[in-house]
Amino acid sequence: MTPAATPILAVEALEVRFGTRNVLRGLNLAIASGEIFGLLGPNGAGKTTLIRTICGRVTPTAGDVTIAGHKRGKRAALNHIGLVPQELALYMHLSVRENLVAFGRLSGLRRKDTHRAVDWALEAARLRERADDPVDILSGGWKRRVNIAAAILHNPSLLILDEPTVGVDVDARNELQDVIRDLSLSGMAVLLATHDLDQAETLCATVGFLRDGVIAPKGTPRGLIAETFEGQKEIILELRRKLTKKQRDALVRSSFIAGTSEMSWSVMGAADGSTSVGLAERLERVGILVREIRLREPGLDSLFLHLSRKKTDRAPMVIEEAA
Numbered sequence: 001m002t003p004a005a006t007p008i009l010a011v012e013a014l015e016v017r018f019g020t021r022n023v024l025r026g027l028n029l030a031i032a033s034g035e036i037f038g039l040l041g042p043n044g045a046g047k048t049t050l051i052r053t054i055c056g057r058v059t060p061t062a063g064d065v066t067i068a069g070h071k072r073g074k075r076a077a078l079n080h081i082g083l084v085p086q087e088l089a090l091y092m093h094l095s096v097r098e099n100l101v102a103f104g105r106l107s108g109l110r111r112k113d114t115h116r117a118v119d120w121a122l123e124a125a126r127l128r129e130r131a132d133d134p135v136d137i138l139s140g141g142w143k144r145r146v147n148i149a150a151a152i153l154h155n156p157s158l159l160i161l162d163e164p165t166v167g168v169d170v171d172a173r174n175e176l177q178d179v180i181r182d183l184s185l186s187g188m189a190v191l192l193a194t195h196d197l198d199q200a201e202t203l204c205a206t207v208g209f210l211r212d213g214v215i216a217p218k219g220t221p222r223g224l225i226a227e228t229f230e231g232q233k234e235i236i237l238e239l240r241r242k243l244t245k246k247q248r249d250a251l252v253r254s255s256f257i258a259g260t261s262e263m264s265w266s267v268m269g270a271a272d273g274s275t276s277v278g279l280a281e282r283l284e285r286v287g288i289l290v291r292e293i294r295l296r297e298p299g300l301d302s303l304f305l306h307l308s309r310k311k312t313d314r315a316p317m318v319i320e321e322a323a
């Protein structure tokens with residue numbers, strides 16, 4: 001966002017408490033017209049709570065939220081928001097067009113405006129060819145596009161998407177991403193909550209990590225990666241066999257992070273690749289058998305793992321001494 005741009009969404013010092021639990025603790029966020037902001041964060045960090053607060057469904061304990069200059073919760077503010085929830089909220093037996101007409105009427109569009117809005121939304125969500133199909137015969141990716149079309153019928157200034165591509169195949173995901181990109185190019189500000197870090201990296205001008213009730217760090221994906229890793233490379237180990245507890249502890253103490261299967265581990269190493277030289281032999285000496293060692297440029301996924309670790313977990317890579 002350029003410093004001069006007036007944000008479509010402005011969140012200032014937002015606090016939300018549930019009972020004794022402070023979920024949001026002085027959160028700030030600004031999204032400009034045409035900007036796609038990726039909201040990242042571990043499960044339970046408060047992403048949905050932030051979205052619900054922006055939409056006026058949760059009352060904050062402190063702070064301000066304005067949408068296109070209107071205070072959150074007011075009718076004028078709601079008129080500027082298009083919300084695409086994670087769950088599909090569609091009439092399955094009606095056609096795509098009938099669904100959109102129904103949503104248009106429900107959202108208060110006049111009859112004569114509804115058909116124009118539906119035609120525009122069908123085009124924008126690339127749904128024209130399926131307009132007359134009943135929703136229940138569509139695949140997951142198409143249904144999600146109908147969900148988006150329903151949210152943009154009133155041409156909102158701010159489009160909020162909560163995990164828009166969960167459970168869809170790669171082609172459908174790419175199509176959805178193109179739809180979101182086109183909407184941002186038409187001037188919509190987009191808040192995209194996602195666990196899909198690859199998607200955030202390709203789609204979002206800026207991303208932020210919601211942790212401990214605030215969004216930090218925040219910046220361009222490339223900028224954040226460069227700042228955090230300072231040119232280091234990510235070393236990925238694929239193991240031949242399962243680790244003993246002792247071997248596992250040794251890797252963890254040496255700053256390795258386990259992938260989802262625990263047969264894959266990663267660690268940051270020197271930019272010139274020297275860290276990986278002789279690594280397989282060193283690991284073998286402590287009984288850790290490696291199938292493959294790869295080097296790659298770190299991505300947002302590496303940053304996410306890095307930020308998710310406790311500071312005390314981080315140590316230099318000293319596998320020999322540690323094991």
Ligand SMILES: Nc1ncnc2c1ncn2[C@@H]1O[C@H](COP(=O)(O)OP(=O)(O)OP(=O)(O)O)[C@@H](O)[C@H]1O
Pocket residue numbers: 018023041042043044045046047048049050
């Ligand atoms: N209405 C509520 N009353 C009490 N606690 C709540 C309420 N809504 C959310 N929470 C709590 O607030 C925390 C944040 O939840 P939230 O759903 O916003 O997280 P999230 O980042 O969206 O998670 P996920 O990625 O899993 O959807 C959680 O601990 C949740 O249990």
